[in-house]
Amino acid sequence: MALPKGMRKPPRKGKIGKKVAYFKGCALEGPARDYDASARLVAKALGLELDQLEDFNCCGSLHVKNLSFKASLLLGARNFSVARAQGHGALVAPCNGCSFALKRAERLLSDEGKLSELNRLLEEAGERPVDELPQAHHLLEWLYNEAGPEEVKKNAVRPLKGLKVACYYGCLYGMPRVFSGAYPHASKEEELAVPYGRETADDDEHPYYMDALLEAAGAETVELGPYATSCCGSYFSLVEPELARSMALKVLKEAHARGARLLAVACPACKLSLETALARHEDLKLSVVYFTQLLALAFGHPPGSLGLTEEAWAG
Amino acid sequence: MRLWGLAEEDRIVEGKEGALILPKTSCDCKTELFDEITALPLAGEALSCDGCGVCTASCPVAEIITGFNPRSFIKTLEAGALDEVQKTAELLWRCVSCQACTHRCPRGVFVEDFLKAAVKVLRRKGLMEKSPAELFDELFTAEVLEYGKVEPVELIFSWLELQGYRVVRDPLLRKPLPFAGEIPPEIKKLVLKPLKGLRLSFVALNAVRLLVHPRSRNWGRVKHVLRKALGEV
Ligand code: SF4
Numbered sequence: 001m002a003l004p005k006g007m008r009k010p011p012r013k014g015k016i017g018k019k020v021a022y023f024k025g026c027a028l029e030g031p032a033r034d035y036d037a038s039a040r041l042v043a044k045a046l047g048l049e050l051d052q053l054e055d056f057n058c059c060g061s062l063h064v065k066n067l068s069f070k071a072s073l074l075l076g077a078r079n080f081s082v083a084r085a086q087g088h089g090a091l092v093a094p095c096n097g098c099s100f101a102l103k104r105a106e107r108l109l110s111d112e113g114k115l116s117e118l119n120r121l122l123e124e125a126g127e128r129p130v131d132e133l134p135q136a137h138h139l140l141e142w143l144y145n146e147a148g149p150e151e152v153k154k155n156a157v158r159p160l161k162g163l164k165v166a167c168y169y170g171c172l173y174g175m176p177r178v179f180s181g182a183y184p185h186a187s188k189e190e191e192l193a194v195p196y197g198r199e200t201a202d203d204d205e206h207p208y209y210m211d212a213l214l215e216a217a218g219a220e221t222v223e224l225g226p227y228a229t230s231c232c233g234s235y236f237s238l239v240e241p242e243l244a245r246s247m248a249l250k251v252l253k254e255a256h257a258r259g260a261r262l263l264a265v266a267c268p269a270c271k272l273s274l275e276t277a278l279a280r281h282e283d284l285k286l287s288v289v290y291f292t293q294l295l296a297l298a299f300g301h302p303p304g305s306l307g308l309t310e311e312a313w314a315g
Numbered sequence: 316m317r318l319w320g321l322a323e324e325d326r327i328v329e330g331k332e333g334a335l336i337l338p339k340t341s342c343d344c345k346t347e348l349f350d351e352i353t354a355l356p357l358a359g360e361a362l363s364c365d366g367c368g369v370c371t372a373s374c375p376v377a378e379i380i381t382g383f384n385p386r387s388f389i390k391t392l393e394a395g396a397l398d399e400v401q402k403t404a405e406l407l408w409r410c411v412s413c414q415a416c417t418h419r420c421p422r423g424v425f426v427e428d429f430l431k432a433a434v435k436v437l438r439r440k441g442l443m444e445k446s447p448a449e450l451f452d453e454l455f456t457a458e459v460l461e462y463g464k465v466e467p468v469e470l471i472f473s474w475l476e477l478q479g480y481r482v483v484r485d486p487l488l489r490k491p492l493p494f495a496g497e498i499p500p501e502i503k504k505l506v507l508k509p510l511k512g513l514r515l516s517f518v519a520l521n522a523v524r525l526l527v528h529p530r531s532r533n534w535g536r537v538k539h540v541l542r543k544a545l546g547e548v
């Protein structure tokens with residue numbers, strides 16, 4: 001459930017920065033080009049700057065860490081090294097898998113001695129050591145904090161009137177809290193006894209950043225309850241399709257039952273898994289779109305330029 | 316690693332006068348198996364598991380697959396009864412790594428990392444077959460090792476090929492041809508669907524990417540170090 005309006009926190013401007021390193025990730029370089037295009041349009045309209053990391057490497061997602069702890073940290077460290085070389089203190093990733101892997105690497109490399117251990121490996125590989133650990137954030141966290149609902153509202157020249165959208169955050173956006181820094185926003189600051197809570201992170205059990213931005217763009221958001229963060233099964237969409245499908249279906253059915261026309265996501269892997277399940281259940285009249293596509297639409301960009309088909313957005 | 320500020324001494328439950336606190340397992344001998352698992356990175360936090368079951372209550376796979384139960388996996392591996400461990404080994408690989416268990420565990424156990432560590436040890440000891448999940452992790456990691464980056468469409472087709480689907484590749488570059496051969500209908504739909512909405516330039520760029528695999532700079536040297544790291548843990 002998205003946190004009710006009265007309990008939400010205002011954006012923390014300036015905490016991440018208007019200009020950040022853009023960790024595009026493998027999917028956005030390829031099949032999820034529409035996510036990339038719309039993310040850029042949205043950032044630009046909001047007066048923010050995504051400085052693309054040209055020479056990143058794969059974040060390792062969940063797969064590399066499952067095989068080797070050290071290898072997963074090496075992939076993270078090399079990405080941090082590239083971001084530092086471009087002069088950045090913050091990285092932003094548009095994919096839940098990437099943001100999870102980067103936040104995890106950031107957290108684990110902050111342990112005593114870990115960074116110097118990995119820096120030795122980087123040097124052995126002929127790469128620049130990381131002088132200072134940059135912070136990793138999800139694109140959604142950045143847009144909420146550095147622009148926020150007010151800026152979105154100002155830019156929404158074509159508000160998404162009458163569009164019923166369910167916001168799906170997915171599991172790795174805020175979980176686990178020890179890496180994401182998500183914390184209970186409704187509790188008073190001084191009671192916040194979460195050692196790794198990060199000010200700019202979303203609520204730990206009731207994320208609302210996407211809801212807040214899309215509401216500001218004029219859309220009507222539909223409550224997904226616990227399904228907003230329950231896993232879509234994407235890790236298994238190829239490995240164990242039956243299991244992945246039943247997981248994705250729970251989310252889709254809930255969105256459908258609550259009257260949503262669109263399911264907004266913030267991750268290309270979630271989109272893949274949900275659409276694979278949808279391909280077998282066309283009775284669920286739903287389309288899965290990136291939240292940035294909807295924002296760009298509200299900012300006046302024609303759907304065609306965003307990779308949105310007519311059926312996807314015109315309810 | 317310390318989580319929630321729990322110090323070592325807080326993990327020990329002490330009996331107050333008049334209170335009877337039973338040990339959490341039937342025997343307090345930690346098995347060699349459990350020692351080996353908890354020695355792996357992040358898995359050691361499982362030593363402070365008090366068996367509350369929050370992980371299982373949070374697990375979406377437990378809801379679907381009977382017998383999938385992260386708390387009982389931890390306790391079973393801790394007790395080490397072989398027939399129970401065998402049952403666990405058959406189910407363990409179905410964890411989708413969603414992190415809900417780790418997120419909610421009140422004792423700061425990295426439950427998901429523990430389960431993956433358990434898979435590693437059970438495999439090493441020959442108590443578990445190679446699972447499809449491990450096979451996919453290997454396929455993915457091999458692509459990262461080779462190029463530094465992954466090409467999702469190529470990955471999908473390589474996986475389908477491994478699963479016995481007939482994937483047609485062009486004779487010159489050995490790249491998969493998405494519309495030839497036999498692929499599951501929903502994957503075909505998925506590949507076709509975006510074509511309707513996407514601008515032609517998107518499609519063309521994706522095709523080029525499929526032909527020339529993206530690669531990170533200086534990867535030759537990084538690969539060498541990464542391969543060594545992969546061989547460690
Ligand atoms: S939630 Fe944590 S303490 Fe509770 S049973 Fe699971 S691992 Fe153990």
Ligand code: SF4
Nearest residue numbers: 374410411413414416
């Ligand atoms: S990470 Fe695995 S064990 Fe933990 S909740 Fe998710 S599926 Fe269950």
